[in-house]
Amino acid sequence: MADVIAAVNFGRDNRLAIAIRGGGHNGPGFGSVDDGLVIDLSMMRGVRVDPAKRTVRVGAGCTTGDVDHATHAFGLAIPFGVVSTTGVAGLTLSGGHGYLGRQYGLAIDNLIEADVVLTDGTFVVANTTDSPDLLWALRGGGGNFGVVTSFLFEAHPATTVYAGPIFWELKDAARIMRWYRDFQASAPDEFYAFLGLQTVPSGDPFPREHWGKKICVLLVSHNGVAADAEKAVNAVRAALPEPIIDFAGPIPYLALQDMFDGLYPKGLHWYWKGDFVKTLPDAAIDVHIEQAARVPSDASLMHLYPIDGSVHRKAEGETAWNCRDATWSMVIAGIGSDPGQAPALKQWAKNYWEAIHPFDLGGAYPNFMKDDEGEARIKATYGDNYQRLGKLKKKYDPGNLFRVNQNVRPMA
CATH class of the missing domain: 3.30.465.10 (Uridine Diphospho-n-acetylenolpyruvylglucosamine Reductase; domain 3)
Structure with a gap:
């Protein structure tokens, strides 16, 4: 604690931009800063x-x-x-x-x-x-x-969950996505499923005959009674086409959380964009599939993460997080290991976002926003809470010392 206090005082007294590094996972790179001070926690x-x-x-x-x-x-x-x-x-x-x-x-x-x-x-x-x-x-x-x-x-x-990814070829994506939007509206709180458009990784444990295929994936996770969980996921299986890969089953929650770590090691090049999403009309599904078919690398992806259920049962003003009426948080991520491919990854993610954004809400999950989104986008993200945040910024950080972030400006 004393070191953090000393670092803050040093940065303020020397008028340095301060970046705060926690676990070091920030997509826009706010955990580092040029010509400034990094407080590494x-x-x-x-x-x-x-x-x-x-x-x-x-x-x-x-x-x-x-x-x-x-x-x-x-x-x-x-x-x-x-x-x-x-x-x-x-x-x-x-x-x-x-x-x-x-x-x-x-x-x-x-x-x-x-x-x-x-x-x-x-x-x-x-x-x-x-x-x-x-x-x-x-x-x-x-x-x-x-x-x-x-x-x-x-x-x-949370101990053992019934969870894992289920993969279908991209030709089935429209059917899967239409089913998914209806399922989401009535799913029990303990049943979570996010949807992805991406590519089968070329390596174990994925079957070699499917390496490199463009897919639609549902990552299901049911944190309920074991028999009920298996029954619920089996109902999903029965409602949808035969998948090409099905890894869902009983698994410790701890193992679910680190299941995909090996696919995204440190050192990859990332460019991501995000949106909050309320509805998923057929026209939006068509755009998603069209853009996903142009994916420039095996690691790149689009995910829709549910943010309903218990999240909706708090009022929008109860926390600074404002978008309590969204259904999903979307991320589009261009990801690759070749530095020479970075421009193509960025362009694909931007093109995808520009094509789908007209169907989405104005704001986004701040962790899925880039460092150049602009103040209007941040205001859209916080909505009616932005003014209150600005006043608290004036109270706690009137000089905007902590600005290497999705910045809320001090307001009188």
Whole structure:
């Protein structure tokens, strides 16, 4: 803590741009800065579970895998993302959606308390009693208000889930997507499924005859009674065409979280764009399939992540996260290992987004936004909460010291 305070004071006194690095997973690159100061929290990786209270204290440098490893021993989990390498701090401060979100809400909905170093170097604890307005801002407002050094979360039961990916060839995608939008509207909270348009990886454990095929995938995850979970996924299987690959079955939640880590090692080139999505009309489905057919690399993808169920049962003004009426959070990611392919990855993602955005809402999940989206896009993301965030920015960071982020500007 003392080092963080010293770093904030040094950056402020020397008028340096400050980047805050947690788990180091940020797509737009806000965990680093040129000609500025990086406050690297990645060594702050302590996790303490209180199984009686079902709470978890998490250091700001933790990845979700660090936390899952600790909580799984007690049959608990926190609603985080869908890969274990994601940093807890960045994921949480911008909302945090994942496999358990429909059942237990966003990560911010389970955030009880945060330790924060403010722009003047002072330390505060933000909870519902002390600095409650700051806690409200941290629940979705990003790194705009200070350096969070630890988080206290509520945890929930999650041990073995019935989960895994089911793949169909792209020719079946229109049928799968039309079924999916109807299924989503009536699915029980414990049944989560995200949809992807991507490519079968060329390597084990995927069958060689399917390597490189363009596909539509459903990643299902049912965190309920085992018999009910299998029955629910079997009903999905019965409703849809025969898949080319089906890896869904009983699996520890911990293993589900790190299932895809090996497909996306560090060092890849990424360019991603996002949107909040409320509806999925047939015309939008046609655009998705057309753009997915032009994918420039085997690793590139489009995913639709559900953000309904429990997420919808909080009011839009209850947290800084505003888009409580969206159905999905969409990400389009151009991904590859060849530096020479980077321009093509970027152009594909931009073209895809420009084609599909007219069907989507104005804002996006901040973690899926680029560093050059512009103030209008940020305002659209926070909606009616933007003005309140601006006033809190004026209170807690009037000089906009913490601006290497999806920046909320101070407002009188």
